[in-house]
Structure formats: C-alpha cells, structure tokens
Amino acid sequence: MKKKVIALLGNPNVGKTSLFNRLTKLNQKVGNYPGVTVEKREGTLVHQNTKYHIIDLPGTYTLYPNSLDEEVVYDTLSDTKGSYHPDLVVVVAEPATLKRAIVLYQQVREMGLPAIFVLNMVDEMTEKGISIDFDALRRLLRTEIYQTNARTGKGIEELIAGLDNDPSLYISTFQVPAKYAAALVDAKRLFPLAKEYSTWLNLAQENSKVLTADQRAGIVQIRQQYGITPQQLQRDESLVRHEELDRALEQIVIRGENKALTTTAKIDRFLMHPLIGYAIFLGVLLLIFQAIFAWSAPLMDWIDNSFSDLAAYLSAQLPEGPLSSLFTEGIVTGIGGIVIFLPQIVILFIFISFMEETGYMSRVVFLMDRWLRPFGLNGKSVIPLMSGAACAIPAVMSARNIENPKERLLTMLVTPFMTCSARLPIYIVIIGLVIPEGTFLGFNIQGLVLFGLYILGVVSALASAWVLNIFIKSVHKSYLVFEIPTYKMPDWKNVATNVWEKSSGFLIGAGKIILAISIILWVLGNFGPNDRFYDAESYVATEQPSLEGDELETAVASYQLEHSFLGYIGMGIEPIVRPLGYDWKMGIGLISSFAAREVFVGTMAVVYSLGDDVDIEDDGERTTLFERMKNETNRNTGRPAYNFASGISLLLFYAFAMQCMATIAVVKKETGSWKWTLIQLGFMTGIAYLAALVAYQLLK
Amino acid sequence: MIVQYIIIAILFIIAIVMVIKHVFPKKSTDAGCGGNCKCDAKLQKN
Numbered sequence: 158m159k160k161k162v163i164a165l166l167g168n169p170n171v172g173k174t175s176l177f178n179r180l181t182k183l184n185q186k187v188g189n190y191p192g193v194t195v196e197k198r199e200g201t202l203v204h205q206n207t208k209y210h211i212i213d214l215p216g217t218y219t220l221y222p223n224s225l226d227e228e229v230v231y232d233t234l235s236d237t238k239g240s241y242h243p244d245l246v247v248v249v250a251e252p253a254t255l256k257r258a259i260v261l262y263q264q265v266r267e268m269g270l271p272a273i274f275v276l277n278m279v280d281e282m283t284e285k286g287i288s289i290d291f292d293a294l295r296r297l298l299r300t301e302i303y304q305t306n307a308r309t310g311k312g313i314e315e316l317i318a319g320l321d322n323d324p325s326l327y328i329s330t331f332q333v334p335a336k337y338a339a340a341l342v343d344a345k346r347l348f349p350l351a352k353e354y355s356t357w358l359n360l361a362q363e364n365s366k367v368l369t370a371d372q373r374a375g376i377v378q379i380r381q382q383y384g385i386t387p388q389q390l391q392r393d394e395s396l397v398r399h400e401e402l403d404r405a406l407e408q409i410v411i412r413g414e415n416k417a418l419t420t421t422a423k424i425d426r427f428l429m430h431p432l433i434g435y436a437i438f439l440g441v442l443l444l445i446f447q448a449i450f451a452w453s454a455p456l457m458d459w460i461d462n463s464f465s466d467l468a469a470y471l472s473a474q475l476p477e478g479p480l481s482s483l484f485t486e487g488i489v490t491g492i493g494g495i496v497i498f499l500p501q502i503v504i505l506f507i508f509i510s511f512m513e514e515t516g517y518m519s520r521v522v523f524l525m526d527r528w529l530r531p532f533g534l535n536g537k538s539v540i541p542l543m544s545g546a547a548c549a550i551p552a553v554m555s556a557r558n559i560e561n562p563k564e565r566l567l568t569m570l571v572t573p574f575m576t577c578s579a580r581l582p583i584y585i586v587i588i589g590l591v592i593p594e595g596t597f598l599g600f601n602i603q604g605l606v607l608f609g610l611y612i613l614g615v616v617s618a619l620a621s622a623w624v625l626n627i628f629i630k631s632v633h634k635s636y637l638v639f640e641i642p643t644y645k646m647p648d649w650k651n652v653a654t655n656v657w658e659k660s661s662g663f664l665i666g667a668g669k670i671i672l673a674i675s676i677i678l679w680v681l682g683n684f685g686p687n688d689r690f691y692d693a694e695s696y697v698a699t700e701q702p703s704l705e706g707d708e709l710e711t712a713v714a715s716y717q718l719e720h721s722f723l724g725y726i727g728m729g730i731e732p733i734v735r736p737l738g739y740d741w742k743m744g745i746g747l748i749s750s751f752a753a754r755e756v757f758v759g760t761m762a763v764v765y766s767l768g769d770d771v772d773i774e775d776d777g778e779r780t781t782l783f784e785r786m787k788n789e790t791n792r793n794t795g796r797p798a799y800n801f802a803s804g805i806s807l808l809l810f811y812a813f814a815m816q817c818m819a820t821i822a823v824v825k826k827e828t829g830s831w832k833w834t835l836i837q838l839g840f841m842t843g844i845a846y847l848a849a850l851v852a853y854q855l856l857k
Numbered sequence: 858m859i860v861q862y863i864i865i866a867i868l869f870i871i872a873i874v875m876v877i878k879h880v881f882p883k884k885s886t887d888a889g890c891g892g893n894c895k896c897d898a899k900l901q902k903n
Contacts, residue, residue: 680869
C-alpha cells in the first residue's frame with residue numbers, strides 16, 4: 158500500500174480541525190511534537206490503496222514564528238529529513254480571510270512543497286457577501302481548489318480523491334526587494350542546493366532549528382555585513398506580497414454586504430459591552446456551576462449505587478479470601494470513588510467546548526485583557542486559566558501561545574490555582590457533607606459554594622500574579638493582537654470529540670493511578686508490622702472485655718486498621734494535620750492525593766471501607782461512599798470527621814495546595830527551571846496550610 | 858491461599874511501579890493522556 162504524509166495548514170479559525178475530523182473520523186490521536194510540548198493531532202485515512210497520514214498543524218498566520226506553535230509549523234515544513242515532513246500540504250482557507258491564506262500558500266509553494274488549496278466554509282460566502290471567480294483563482298494559485306464545508310461534509314469526497322493528485326508546477330512570484338539582492342547572493346553560497354525562497358527564509362528567520370551551526374553563524378555574519386535584521390526582511394516580504402495580491406484579487410474576489418459581520422456586531426453590542434459583557438460572562442460562569450450540581454445528581458447517585466452493587470456482586474461470586482477482599486474493598490471502591498464524578502466533568506467540558514466552538518471564548522480573551530494587564534498577565538492568559546478549570550497540565554502547556562516570556566512564566570506559575578476538574582470530586586463530596594441543602598435567592602446553596610470556590614481560584618491566581626509581577630522583571634513590551642472570529646453555531650461533532658477526549662483522558666489517567674493507589678492502600682491496610690494487627694481480637698477482648706457481638710467486631714476492625722502499616726503511617730503524620738482539624742485517616746488522604754488530587758476521595762473510600770465492619774452482601778448494611786464519610790468520627794475530637802470547620806479547612810487546603818506531581822513535572826519542563834517550580838510548590842503549599850489552619854481554628 | 862497472597866504481592870509491586878512512573882514521568886506529557894508518560898509513549902508509537 159502506498160503511503161503519503163499530508164499536512165493541514167491554515168490560519169486559526171478556518172475550520173481546519175473540523176476538516177481534520179472529517180478526513181480522519183475516529184482514526185486520530187493526540188500527542189506531542191518531538192522535543193516540545195506542542196500538541197500534535199494526527200490521524201490516518203485509507204483511500205484507493207493509499208494510506209494517508211494526516212497531520213493537523215497548529216494554526217498560524219505566517220511562516221515567521223512568534224510562538225512555539227508557529228515554530229513547529231515552520232520546522233515541520235522546512236525539515237526535509239523529519240518524519241512529519243509532508244508529501245503534500247493542504248492549505249485551508251475561509252472566504253473572509255482568503256488573502257492571508259494565499260500568502261501562506263505562496264510561501265509553502267515557493268519553499269518547493271506541493272500544495273493544494275481548500276476553501277472551507279463555502280456555504281458562508283453568501284451570508285458574508287463574497288463571490289469568487291474560482292477559475293481565475295485556480296490560474297493564480299496554479300493548483301486545484303476544493304470547496305468544502307467541513308461541518309456538513311460537503312466537498313470532502315472530492316478533496317479525498319484529490320489528495321493523490323500532484324499539483325502543477327509553481328513559479329515563484331515573489332520578487333526579492335533590490336536592496337537585499339546582494340545579501341541573498343552571499344547567503345546562497347551557504348545553501349547551494351536550496352531554492353532561492355528557502356534561502357530567503359533562512360535569512361529572514363530568527364531561530365531556525367534546521368540550520369547547522371556553521372550556516373547559522375554564516376547567516377548572522379551576512380546580516381551584520383549588510384546591516385539588515387530578520388524583522389526588516391519579514392516586513393518587506395509581507396508588504397510586497399500583500400500589494401501584489403491586492404491587485405490580483407481585485408477581479409477575483411467581489412465583496413458585498415457582510416451579513417455575518419452585521420449579525421456578529423449586533424451580538425457583540427451586548428457580549429462585548431464594557432458593563433453588560435462582564436455581567437453576561439459572570440452569568441455564564443454561574444450557569445455552568447449550577448448545571449454541574451443540578452444536572453448531574455441523579456447520574457451520580459446511580460453510579461454510586463451501581464458500584465456498591467458491583468462490590469456486593471463480586472463479594473458473592475468470588476471465593477472467600479484476601480483476593481476477593483482486595484477487589485471489593487480496594488479496587489472497586491477506589492475506582493467507584495472517581496467514576497462517580499464523571500457526569501460533572503462531562504458537563505464542564507461541554508460548556509467549555511461550546512464556548513470555544515461558538516467564538517465566545519475569543520471574546521472572553523478580549524474582555525479580560527485590560528483586567529489582566531495590571532496583574533502582569535495578558536488576555537491570552539485567559540485560555541490557560543480557563544483550561545485550568547479542566548486540568549492544569551494541558552493548561553500550563555497552552556501558555557506557549559503567549560509570546561512575552563514574563564507573561565508566559567507568570568501564567569504558568571498561577572494557573573494551578575484555578576479549580577481543576579481533579580478538585581471537583583473533593584469539593585463536591587465535602588460540600589455535600591458540610592454545606593446544608595436548600596436555596597438562597599433561588600440558587601442552590603451548594604452550587605453557590607462551588608461557584609465561590611471557583612471564584613477563589615481565580616482571585617488567588619490573580620493575587621499571586623500581582624505579587625510575582627513585582628519580583629519578575631521584563632525587558633519586552635507586550636501587546637495583544639489576534640483575530641476575533643464571527644459567531645458560529647457549534648459543530649456538535651467537534652464538541653463531542655473534545656468532550657470525549659478530555660473526559661476519557663481524565664478517567665483513564667486518573668483511573669490508572671487510583672487503581673494503583675487503591676491496591677497499595679488495601680495492602681497497607683490489611684497487613685501490619687506486629688501481632689497487635691494479627692491478634693487484634695484478643696487485644697480488644699482484653700482491653701474492652703464488656704464488648705460483644707457487632708460492637709466487638711467493629712472495635713476489632715477499627716483496632717486492626719489503627720495497627721496496620723497504613724495506620725502507623727497515618728499516626729506518624731497526624732501531628733502535622735491535627736491543627737487543621739484532620740485525623741490520621743484524612744492525613745493518609747492528603748499524602749496519597751499528592752500523586753493526584755482526585756485520589757483523595759478514592760483513598761477515603763478505601764480507608765473507611767477497611768475500617769467498616771459491614772456485611773457487604775447484606776442490602777441493609779451496605780453503605781455508599783457518602784454515607785461512610787458522613788458516619789466517620791474524628792477520634793481526636795469525638796465529633797464527625799467532616800464537620801463544618803474541618804470541611805471548610807479541607808476545601809481551602811485543596812483550593813490552594815499544589816497537590817499534583819504531574820503538574821509539577823510539566824511546570825519544570827515548560828519553565829526549564831527547578832527554581833520557579835520549587836518556588837511555586839512552596840508558595841502554594843504554604844498558603845494552603847495557613848488558610849486551612851486559620852479557617853479551622855476560627856470555625857471550630 | 859498462598860497463591861492469592863502471591864498474586865496480591867505481584868499486584869502490589871506493579872501498583873508501586875505505576876505510581877512511581879506517574880510521579881516521575883520520563884517523556885513530555887500531553888493533554889490526552891492526563892499527564893501520563895506511558896500513555897503518551899503509546900500514542901507516539903501508534
């Protein structure tokens with residue numbers, strides 16, 4: 158079977174990813190480009206005995222990179238020996254920004270790469286008042302032009318059939334300005350086999366990765382000799398191309414009234430209003446958190462009961478012994494403790510994807526820019542901060558879009574304060590235990606508290622940025638330049654794919670670590686270092702001779718847990734967590750959740766299940782996770798373990814603490830500095846401990 | 858019964874290795890894998 162690498166290239170917001178989804182269907186995966194943390198989407202398509210390996214390159218306006226994303230595009234296209242170097246580039250455009258896409262197309266062709274041109278969103282031409290002479294455009298571009306609508310699938314078959322065709326020969330139209338001709342002649346000596354435009358690109362690029370050290374030194378010398386800078390070359394090329402294209406497109410593209418823009422302008426009158434815009438944004442956030450609580454409750458109850466039933470079923474079916482106990486008390490209970498939160502996470506991602514798909518997220522970037530600047534951040538910081546509501550790991554990575562190094566560093570340092578989905582299970586379970594049900598001004602009180610915790614996340618991120626901004630100095634001037642797209646109905650397939658990717662990623666990523674930790678906890682809780690664990694019954698009978706029946710069994714189970722390995726570890730750290738209102742069992746939860754926050758609830762489910770002396774096969778005695786936590790007593794205070802004071806203390810601890818090793822690893826990778834990683838870890842943990850301590854001591 | 862304890866011991870060791878690998882990822886992490894290096898490596902291989 159023939160193999161061919163196809164790269165999808167285009168400006169942001171031209172429907173490139175929708176087209177990628179159409180071409181690859183479910184045969185796609187998300188990874189990273191080698192050596193960098195830029196997300197790489199790739200997939201496969203088999204058509205007429207050819208296997209196409211399709212790469213969805215990050216959206217870019219130019220081949221002159223200003224960010225890591227754009228660097229990846231240039232490196233992929235220019236590195237002829239790279240494994241992702243394309244056999245064919247598919248340049249994707251949309252009618253309203255045709256000229257910019259043509260500039261990108263011309264640059265690619267002049268590098269010597271074969272390319273075809275796809276005009277996506279063709280159905281919007283009428284609404285946008287645009288008419289195009291496609292025959293003339295075909296002659297101008299010297300390639301086939303495919304008209305598609307990736308949302309409906311229109312034109313996709315024709316495009317797939319065209320992937321095997323070779324575009325006709327392209328003759329460069331770019332005339333190098335005369336003032337650079339001598340420098341270019343000298344540069345050609347460094348690249349004797351390269352095309353003239355590739356040599357020009359090497360002269361105009363700031364930090365190309367494909368050059369050898371000698372070539373790089375030679376380029377620097379030529380620039381110095383002729384007194385030229387890469388920025389001058391880039392600017393002049395852009396001017397030449399745009400002037401030429403303005404003339405060429407005059408007869409090809411006819412523009413009338415843009416109704417889409419009119420509709421967008423009408424909507425933006427409200428959504429971008431200096432006052433109403435912010436009120437609407439706040440309302441949207443409130444709606445999301447209300448929905449998370451109100452819509453998911455029945456599903457959560459169902460999942461909780463199902464796992465409880467599954468544990469009972471396994472207990473009845475498996476032969477009696479430690480392995481059966483490991484499955485029912487350890488694995489099923491631990492996994493159940495995380496699956497229960499899937500409904501909320503799906504709801505959260507549906508809202509985030511919806512905001513991205515409709516174009517509202519871009520407005521949020523714009524709205525927030527002026528408010529984020531005093532904190533040393535940039536409007537683009539909103540994307541990492543909002544993504545932080547899902548998971549800090551991809552959120553920290555998404556900060557690579559921010560060009561200014563200081564703003565990028567600040568964004569990475571404060572993003573983990575945002576309430577990630579791993580905190581959600583902890584918040585939901587603790588709020589459910591310590592905050593009363595009911596309504597306030599028509600709002601669900603528990604939903605309001607959750608909303609408050611999200612606001613707390615935002616406030617602490619901003620406050621930390623403000624403090625760090627004082628200490629971190631920057632030499633670069635910062636500005637926000639980006640394109641606000643017109644409003645669109647969301648592509649529900651994209652929403653579904655995104656929700657599926659993020660939710661399954663959370664479930665698989667979290668599920669694996671919780672499975673492992675559940676096994677470890679069960680083993681540590683079922684074995685002990687001395688005979689106080691193994692002869693617990695005789696010790697309890699001696700110490701409390703009056704106990705008998707169920708009371709004796711419960712006392713033995715509790716005594717065993719206290720004298721297990723797990724018990725001794727918990728007791729060891731209890732002095733540190735006692736001032737925060739926690740007992741040793743909660744201390745174990747804090748330690749295990751350092752691997753990942755969401756592990757806390759699963760840990761508590763396993764720990765309390767071990768301490769229970771319940772006949773799991775008896776419907777009357779079986780308890781759900783919530784009931785087990787509600788019934789737990791703090792042995793130091795004699796009060797419920799999850800009372801108002803300890804609950805608020807726990808909520809605050811998790812709101813601030815950097816309880817996620819994977820995020821620490823990513824921050825280290827992205828900042829390239831242990832210094833900033835450790836500062837962040839110390840800063841967040843210190844605030845968390847202090848806030849929890851103060852809250853408990855005031856409220857107890 | 859001894860077989861059950863051997864299985865539990867093996868599962869315990871595997872679990873500890875899984876946690877260590879999660880806490881100290883070797884490769885760069887990515888969004889789809891929730892920060893898990895093994896998942897990332899599998900994706901690269903595919």
